[in-house]
Amino acid sequence: xxxxxxxxxEITGRTLQxxxxxxxxxxxxxxPIGIALGRRRSAGRGSLALVALINSGMGxxxxxxxxxxxxxxxxxxxxxGLQLMxxxxxxxxxxxxxxxxxxxxxxxxxxxxxEEDWELQVRALGIPARWRVWLLLREIRLGLLAAVIAALGGxxxxxxxxxxxxxxxxxxTRVLTTAILMYTRMGEYATAIGLAAVxxxxxxxxxxxxxxxQQSGRR
Amino acid sequence: MTPRVVLRARDLRVERRSRRGxxxxxxxxLELREAETLVVLGPNGAGKSTLLRALAGLxxxxxxxxxxFARGPATLVFQRPAALAGSVAHNVRAALLGRGLTRREVASxxxxxxTRFGIAPLARRRAVTLSGGELRRLALARAFVLEPAILxxxxxxxxxxxxxxxxxxxDLRRVIEQTGVSVAVVTHDLRRALLLGDRVAVLDAGRIRQxxxxxxxxxxxxxxxxxxxxxxxxxxxxxxxxVSAGTQAYVEVDxxxxxxxxxEWPEGxxxxxxxxxxxxxxxVGRGEIDPIGKGVVRGVVSDGVxxxxxxxxxxxxxxxxxxxxxxxxxxxxxxxxxxxxxxxEHVHLMPA
Numbered sequence: 001x002x003x004x005x006x007x008x009x010e011i012t013g014r015t016l017q018x019x020x021x022x023x024x025x026x027x028x029x030x031x032p033i034g035i036a037l038g039r040r041r042s043a044g045r046g047s048l049a050l051v052a053l054i055n056s057g058m059g060x061x062x063x064x065x066x067x068x069x070x071x072x073x074x075x076x077x078x079x080x081g082l083q084l085m086x087x088x089x090x091x092x093x094x095x096x097x098x099x100x101x102x103x104x105x106x107x108x109x110x111x112x113x114x115e116e117d118w119e120l121q122v123r124a125l126g127i128p129a130r131w132r133v134w135l136l137l138r139e140i141r142l143g144l145l146a147a148v149i150a151a152l153g154g155x156x157x158x159x160x161x162x163x164x165x166x167x168x169x170x171x172x173t174r175v176l177t178t179a180i181l182m183y184t185r186m187g188e189y190a191t192a193i194g195l196a197a198v199x200x201x202x203x204x205x206x207x208x209x210x211x212x213x214q215q216s217g218r219r
Numbered sequence: 220m221t222p223r224v225v226l227r228a229r230d231l232r233v234e235r236r237s238r239r240g241x242x243x244x245x246x247x248x249l250e251l252r253e254a255e256t257l258v259v260l261g262p263n264g265a266g267k268s269t270l271l272r273a274l275a276g277l278x279x280x281x282x283x284x285x286x287x288f289a290r291g292p293a294t295l296v297f298q299r300p301a302a303l304a305g306s307v308a309h310n311v312r313a314a315l316l317g318r319g320l321t322r323r324e325v326a327s328x329x330x331x332x333x334t335r336f337g338i339a340p341l342a343r344r345r346a347v348t349l350s351g352g353e354l355r356r357l358a359l360a361r362a363f364v365l366e367p368a369i370l371x372x373x374x375x376x377x378x379x380x381x382x383x384x385x386x387x388x389x390d391l392r393r394v395i396e397q398t399g400v401s402v403a404v405v406t407h408d409l410r411r412a413l414l415l416g417d418r419v420a421v422l423d424a425g426r427i428r429q430x431x432x433x434x435x436x437x438x439x440x441x442x443x444x445x446x447x448x449x450x451x452x453x454x455x456x457x458x459x460x461x462v463s464a465g466t467q468a469y470v471e472v473d474x475x476x477x478x479x480x481x482x483e484w485p486e487g488x489x490x491x492x493x494x495x496x497x498x499x500x501x502x503v504g505r506g507e508i509d510p511i512g513k514g515v516v517r518g519v520v521s522d523g524v525x526x527x528x529x530x531x532x533x534x535x536x537x538x539x540x541x542x543x544x545x546x547x548x549x550x551x552x553x554x555x556x557x558x559x560x561x562x563x564e565h566v567h568l569m570p571a
Contacts, residue, residue: 115301120277124295126365128317135313139304 022095030103038111057101066161099151110143145214231283258416267405291368300358302346332360459484476533498565
């Protein structure tokens with residue numbers, strides 16, 4: 001049962017849609033948290049525990065994350081009433097759970113590497129608040145883009161969690177990684193290899209673009 | 220006419236807590252006057268940086284207030300200035316962000332400051348690649364591009380080599396005079412303080428111990444703690460005595476040692492006497508004016524410009540500064556017996 005171009009496009013499109021939605025949410029939530037944690041002036045016990053949790057989240061097996069999301073979304077779970085299981089939204093949630101610790105952890109490290117009195121120095125120049133934020137983002141942009149690349153790589157290549165909560169339903173929740181897994185199991189290696197090439201190409205193009213942005217200001 | 224005050228701290232208390240313990244800075248009153256350079260001198264950990272940050276409005280005081288009455292902004296140059304990502308020129312232009320200036324205005328103002336501090340040739344270099352001295356010049360250019368009325372400097376010459384310090388302090392002096400900016404500079408370096416300051420405040424353990432004209436603080440410190448900070452390192456305890464009215468007063472250190480002094484103290488009053496090392500004279504031959512007895516040289520250290528001799532006298536180690544390469548400084552060696560003398564007007568008395 002070879003796939004046609006329309007199917008490849010459909011699967012690729014869904015892959016990108018799910019990934020970018022998850023990435024967008026993870027960045028919107030994770031970057032402010034990571035930067036704020038990285039720039040906190042004193043490390044209390046509470047924030048230390050939070051950082052430890054984030055660091056372990058960065059290495060959490062995606063399958064375990066998928067299982068936790070599935071437990072939450074199953075009809076008996078706390079969010080069961082939303083009936084998101086086996087829908088793209090469930091995959092987005094699982095990918096957010098995978099990407100968020102990466103985004104927070106890496107942006108935290110980037111922000112933490114700045115001098116302790118950096119904000120004070122910029123404030124001492126009387127620069128307005130929103131420009132100070134701009135300067136801070138500019139200052140740590142290498143680290144921030146590393147966070148984006150890591151998060152994108154983590155969710156684009158992930159298969160366990162999306163399979164568990166998405167179910168690889170044709171035309172609904174099938175994405176590149178789950179499709180590759182399925183065709184490999186079916187022995188349709190040519191199709192699997194073709195889809196793998198698409199996935200690899202996507203990752204190369206996206207990482208390349210981000211790297212260009214990341215390194216453009218390094219003069 | 221009293222000069223206009225541009226910055227005033229009143230009843231100020233700033234608290235700091237760290238793992239090493241808590242620290243409080245308390246300043247009853249501190250004024251910065253228009254176009255003056257006020258030097259805050261103090262040892263490490265005295266609270267100098269905290270004071271400067273409080274004056275810049277970067278610290279929230281637990282009590283009291285800091286008011287500015289200047290016609291322009293106040294800015295602070297940190298001990299270790301941050302180099303922003305990007306070029307040297309960007310670093311200076313960044314200070315003007317969000318002020319509604321045109322690109323042309325920003326370029327011309329930042330260009331002028333880069334030239335003024337001699338770093339225009341480095342404008343396109345990445346700021347993080349600058350040397351310590353270049354980075355300080357960048358930080359000053361970044362501060363002066365704001366056209367500040369008040370400039371606060373935290374150890375502006377720290378970590379620079381001798382030549383770099385001299386060049387930068389001359390340039391800084393020139394710019395301060397050109398712009399008429401009011402400056403408060405904190406330093407632990409007595410020599411730099413003398414070079415820059417009109418008035419000197421001595422800060423120790425979070426309190427201002429003395430604030431006065433430079434000469435007054437140097438020559439008449441209020442107590443031994445201030446005396447040590449301002450370089451009056453020869454401190455000996457004794458009792459004030461005057462044989463009879465109209466005769467030379469002196470301080471009796473012990474039965475064999477007495478030092479002629481000026482001034483009027485109650486007979487027998489316990490006092491500290493302070494002598495700056497440059498005012499203690501040494502002689503090996505005939506006695507000089509007002510000899511205070513003989514001492515034994517314990518050590519001789521030379522930096523090529525000055526020779527510092529340590530002499531045991533009346534159970535205390537006194538220090539004397541001599542010009543290197545001249546007279547006694549060429550031959551002085553440990554173990555030598557020397558005759559010590561000091562002019563009465565160079566002996567400063569403090570209550571003990």
